[in-house]
Amino acid sequence: MSFVAVPQGSDFPIENLPYGVFSTAANPTARIGVAIGEKILDLSALVSFYPENVRNALQATVLNDLMSLGCDAWAEVRRITKELLLEGSPLHKDAALQARALVAQSDAKMHLPANIGDYTDFYSSIHHATNVGVMFRGKENALMPNWKHLPVGYHGRASSVVVSGTPIRRPYGQTLPVDGADPAFGPCRLFDFELEMAFFVGGPPTELGQRVSVRDAAKRVFGFVLMNDWSARDIQKWEYVPLGPFTAKNLGTSISPWIVPVAALEPFLVDNFPQDPKPFPYLQHEQKFNFDIKLEVDIKPKDTGVATTVCRSNYRNLYWTALQQIAHHTVTGCNLKPGDLMASGTISGDASDSFGSMLELSWKGTKPVPLGGGESRKFLQDNDEVVIRGYCSADGLRIGFGSCVGVVLPATPFE
Amino acid sequence: MSFVAVPQGSDFPIENLPYGVFSTAANPTARIGVAIGEKILDLSALVSFYPENVRNALQATVLNDLMSLGCDAWAEVRRITKELLLEGSPLHKDAALQARALVAQSDAKMHLPANIGDYTDFYSSIHHATNVGVMFRGKENALMPNWKHLPVGYHGRASSVVVSGTPIRRPYGQTLPVDGADPAFGPCRLFDFELEMAFFVGGPPTELGQRVSVRDAAKRVFGFVLMNDWSARDIQKWEYVPLGPFTAKNLGTSISPWIVPVAALEPFLVDNFPQDPKPFPYLQHEQKFNFDIKLEVDIKPKDTGVATTVCRSNYRNLYWTALQQIAHHTVTGCNLKPGDLMASGTISGDASDSFGSMLELSWKGTKPVPLGGGESRKFLQDNDEVVIRGYCSADGLRIGFGSCVGVVLPATPFE
Numbered sequence: 124m125s126f127v128a129v130p131q132g133s134d135f136p137i138e139n140l141p142y143g144v145f146s147t148a149a150n151p152t153a154r155i156g157v158a159i160g161e162k163i164l165d166l167s168a169l170v171s172f173y174p175e176n177v178r179n180a181l182q183a184t185v186l187n188d189l190m191s192l193g194c195d196a197w198a199e200v201r202r203i204t205k206e207l208l209l210e211g212s213p214l215h216k217d218a219a220l221q222a223r224a225l226v227a228q229s230d231a232k233m234h235l236p237a238n239i240g241d242y243t244d245f246y247s248s249i250h251h252a253t254n255v256g257v258m259f260r261g262k263e264n265a266l267m268p269n270w271k272h273l274p275v276g277y278h279g280r281a282s283s284v285v286v287s288g289t290p291i292r293r294p295y296g297q298t299l300p301v302d303g304a305d306p307a308f309g310p311c312r313l314f315d316f317e318l319e320m321a322f323f324v325g326g327p328p329t330e331l332g333q334r335v336s337v338r339d340a341a342k343r344v345f346g347f348v349l350m351n352d353w354s355a356r357d358i359q360k361w362e363y364v365p366l367g368p369f370t371a372k373n374l375g376t377s378i379s380p381w382i383v384p385v386a387a388l389e390p391f392l393v394d395n396f397p398q399d400p401k402p403f404p405y406l407q408h409e410q411k412f413n414f415d416i417k418l419e420v421d422i423k424p425k426d427t428g429v430a431t432t433v434c435r436s437n438y439r440n441l442y443w444t445a446l447q448q449i450a451h452h453t454v455t456g457c458n459l460k461p462g463d464l465m466a467s468g469t470i471s472g473d474a475s476d477s478f479g480s481m482l483e484l485s486w487k488g489t490k491p492v493p494l495g496g497g498e499s500r501k502f503l504q505d506n507d508e509v510v511i512r513g514y515c516s517a518d519g520l521r522i523g524f525g526s527c528v529g530v531v532l533p534a535t536p537f538e
Numbered sequence: 539m540s541f542v543a544v545p546q547g548s549d550f551p552i553e554n555l556p557y558g559v560f561s562t563a564a565n566p567t568a569r570i571g572v573a574i575g576e577k578i579l580d581l582s583a584l585v586s587f588y589p590e591n592v593r594n595a596l597q598a599t600v601l602n603d604l605m606s607l608g609c610d611a612w613a614e615v616r617r618i619t620k621e622l623l624l625e626g627s628p629l630h631k632d633a634a635l636q637a638r639a640l641v642a643q644s645d646a647k648m649h650l651p652a653n654i655g656d657y658t659d660f661y662s663s664i665h666h667a668t669n670v671g672v673m674f675r676g677k678e679n680a681l682m683p684n685w686k687h688l689p690v691g692y693h694g695r696a697s698s699v700v701v702s703g704t705p706i707r708r709p710y711g712q713t714l715p716v717d718g719a720d721p722a723f724g725p726c727r728l729f730d731f732e733l734e735m736a737f738f739v740g741g742p743p744t745e746l747g748q749r750v751s752v753r754d755a756a757k758r759v760f761g762f763v764l765m766n767d768w769s770a771r772d773i774q775k776w777e778y779v780p781l782g783p784f785t786a787k788n789l790g791t792s793i794s795p796w797i798v799p800v801a802a803l804e805p806f807l808v809d810n811f812p813q814d815p816k817p818f819p820y821l822q823h824e825q826k827f828n829f830d831i832k833l834e835v836d837i838k839p840k841d842t843g844v845a846t847t848v849c850r851s852n853y854r855n856l857y858w859t860a861l862q863q864i865a866h867h868t869v870t871g872c873n874l875k876p877g878d879l880m881a882s883g884t885i886s887g888d889a890s891d892s893f894g895s896m897l898e899l900s901w902k903g904t905k906p907v908p909l910g911g912g913e914s915r916k917f918l919q920d921n922d923e924v925v926i927r928g929y930c931s932a933d934g935l936r937i938g939f940g941s942c943v944g945v946v947l948p949a950t951p952f953e
Binding site for chain 1: 655656659661682683684687688690691692693694695696697698700704706707709710711712714721723726746747749770773776777778779780781782783784785786788789790818819820866867869870871872873874875878947950952
């Protein structure tokens with residue numbers, strides 16, 4: 124039990140200990156912290172408690188160095204952090220040190236937790252891929268022929284990944300309002316969220332040409348965050364052939380600030396999604412690497428101020444595991460760097476209230492989604508706030524991810 | 539005229555002054571240099587000649603800081619560098635300083651010139667896009683409907699961009715040898731080069747949500763390099779639907795080590811490619827930003843050692859300019875960072891010996907391409923060396939890019 128108070132229902136009990144990067148008005152230097160209850164434990168103020176080989180990494184302004192040290196170092200840092208937070212610890216007994224090392228989350232500004240070298244977005248939810256396929260190609264050809272053979276994914280834009288709380292501006296762009304007619308240019312009309320989760324890659328950088336086997340891949344997963352992969356659907360539809368989504372996605376991708384370590388998720392391991400046909404051996408693993416993580420999306424229009432939960436999904440809906448994603452990503456020799464970010468793709472369940480995007484919830488804009496306060500939405504409107512939450516919960520233990528929040532700003536007109 | 543000898547036909551006269559990052563056996567620290575004749579001028583040894591605001595940037599191990607300073611600083615650094623290299627300069631009169639600051643290119647190891655935050659690959663050659671379209675969709679539907687309305691592009695993998703000379707390993711991956719049958723797993727059979735050029739983005743970072751107008755885009759182009767975007771065609775064909783190329787491309791992308799500044803290319807400005815239909819206003823510019831850059835690709839099999847030029851193309855074949863590429867990339871608000879790399883896509887001309895890939899030169903493997911020494915190729919074989927060269931030449935002035943070289947290593951079997 125921690126001497127730091129953890130309120131009932133908190134996302135951040137001592138069993139969680141997620142990593143983030145924060146600063147305060149009193150100390151504007153970005154530094155590494157661990158969330159506990161409503162506090163942040165400032166690891167930069169406590170480095171002397173940790174072994175020498177991790178001290179530099181804990182004093183950095185981003186988590187990349189800690190990520191690079193690998194899973195043995197992560198386990199050791201986690202063990203020591205937990206001990207420091209227990210009743211009777213040296214920290215518990217030192218009020219002056221506590222005053223320096225414990226910061227109220229409400230006083231902290233959160234930053235991107237890592238320098239993201241490359242950001243990859245997969246497409247690993249079978250319900251999402253099927254929904255989109257049915258909408259655009261019909262039931263018979265819903266899933267592309269490759270979909271069950273490999274975890275389809277693409278390279279996203281790393282520079283435009285931002286931390287929760289950053290407002291996202293509705294973009295201008297090209298669209299094709301009428302098939303076969305001329306394209307139009309103007310503000311995006313079909314602005315959407317995508318409910319995703321993502322993991323940060325850890326371990327030392329790999330060499331170009333070096334594959335990471337599905338057996339070694341677990342060592343490469345530092346931890347998970349929530350993600351909102353904002354999407355301009357009308358722009359996407361016009362631009363994506365044949366090289367994939369581009370400007371429809373690089374307008375901003377939000378992540379939650381706290382990275383939940385895999386170790387904290389172990390009590391919530393569940394069976395991997397059944398795969399038929401069996402994939403190629405380089406994608407086969409027995410190890411469970413699927414998690415029961417409840418996911419929710421709220422929309423809160425500014426006018427009403429009423430938040431409505433429009434989606435209840437679960438990470439376990441993913442067909443492909445993170446281990447398979449890593450093995451496939453590197454099968455042709457792509458090198459990895461600590462701090463790379465790999466996202467799941469939109470996580471939809473099979474129920475119609477579990478779809479992870481407005482595109483699916485409103486079924487391409489044909490079914491308005493009711494909101495509280497007499498509102499409804501087909502897609503996002505200006506000043507709508509979107510809140511993604513995620514948590515694991517069983518037997519009185521709750522491991523949460525906090526939230527990933529963003530508000531849609533009106534488009535900036537062209538001069 | 540420079541006091542440093544510039545042999546006839548050199549790529550690097552005093553009118554060029556491209557930037558690179560190098561090290562030597564005697565001094566293994568990576569540092570910034572400028573190519574002149576067969577030498578490198580080590581700017582880190584000469585910082586006292588430059589204004590204070592650029593000195594830190596010139597002492598860095600990559601060019602990102604210099605890139606971030608913007609085009610006025612680039613012009614000033616270029617002016618001073620040129621003066622230092624003229625006969626009668628303080629450097630000319632100081633033999634000891636010359637001994638420290640002039641390094642033989644043959645003694646230097648070249649490095650990646652920048653930390654590449656994000657790498658984007660466009661698809662801007664109309665001949666290439668048409669060729670690929672004819673092969674896969676027939677003459678009637680060769681160009682996708684969006685192609686003439688926007689510079690189609692996609693996000694590539696930044697981590698796997700490597701400097702010329704790095705060997706590239708033939709990958710394993712999934713392919714679909716027979717349409718409708720089961721996929722196969724094994725070494726890539728259709729391994730290819732792509733003749734491209736790319737530019738590095740400069741200027742201070744932009745904010746998310748900020749567009750870079752086509753009028754301001756020229757200030758964002760630091761300089762150009764040659765690129766070989768190695769491609770596993772059989773893997774690409776199976777994986778790319780619907781999100782674009784992924785593992786078929788992230789196995790390695792080679793760039794030439796010397797970044798030729800836009801100022802050095804100005805004598806070779808030519809009319810922009812005629813565009814019909816006229817694009818949307820955000821893509822329109824009067825300013826010439828097309829260049830007469832001759833491009834060649836050699837293949838040299840290890841067995842014969844005979845190099846054959848299989849492609850003679852030209853940068854001027856690009857339909858979309860770099861300014862349009864930047865304006866489109868940022869139209870939805872994508873933020874740029876100095877050191878971002880934006881590539882042209884395969885640069886094919888209209889003649890059949892000007893196609894920039896084996897896919898096109900061998901027309902999907904139906905027409906073997908003859909090589910010297912009795913060899914021929916449909917696609918690349920193991921131990922083939924691919925050499926891309928580029929240069930501008932007119933009225934006795936030659937501005938060259940050096941070369942972008944890579945050899946194909948045999949695939950590493952799976953254990």
